Amino acid sequence: MAEKRERKGRPQKLGALIPEAARALGFEEELERSRRARVFQEILIEIAPHLVPRCRLVGGENGRLVVEVDDRATAQELHLRSAEITGAYSSHPRGARAIGLTVRIGRGGEDTERH
Numbered sequence: 001m002a003e004k005r006e007r008k009g010r011p012q013k014l015g016a017l018i019p020e021a022a023r024a025l026g027f028e029e030e031l032e033r034s035r036r037a038r039v040f041q042e043i044l045i046e047i048a049p050h051l052v053p054r055c056r057l058v059g060g061e062n063g064r065l066v067v068e069v070d071d072r073a074t075a076q077e078l079h080l081r082s083a084e085i086t087g088a089y090s091s092h093p094r095g096a097r098a099i100g101l102t103v104r105i106g107r108g109g110e111d112t113e114r115h
Contacts, residue, residue, distance in 0.1 A: 033059065039095045040065065043088045048081060063099040065089065068106075075103045 040057035055069040055078065065086065069075045078085070078101055086098040 035094065039092050040089060043085060043092060047084060047088060051077060061102060063097060064102045065098050066102045068104045072105060075105055078103050
């Protein structure tokens with residue numbers, strides 16, 4: 001039978017350890033990209049929930065959110081709502097300043113639209 005060990009020091013929350021571990025392992029950039037994508041998804045759920053399964057935040061370039069979409073109709077709707085989305089992203093407690101959207105159609109597609 002295994003013996004129980006007595007804890008030394010204060011217990012820490014797992015969520016507080018993850019960023020530190022990611023930094024130590026060199027995954028800080030991936031963790032930050034995941035955090036931004038989660039914020040973007042939360043905003044879309046509030047503003048336009050029907051778009052959530054058809055688009056995803058893939059990065060950022062020069063203050064712009066880079067979003068990949070499945071079709072032109074989704075790209076058009078993101079264009080129409082770009083000011084609303086970037087405003088909500090910029091004011092979100094875990095968001096960051098965003099000046100616009102860059103929309104890419106299709107996975108690895110070559111079409112790019114800036115809004």
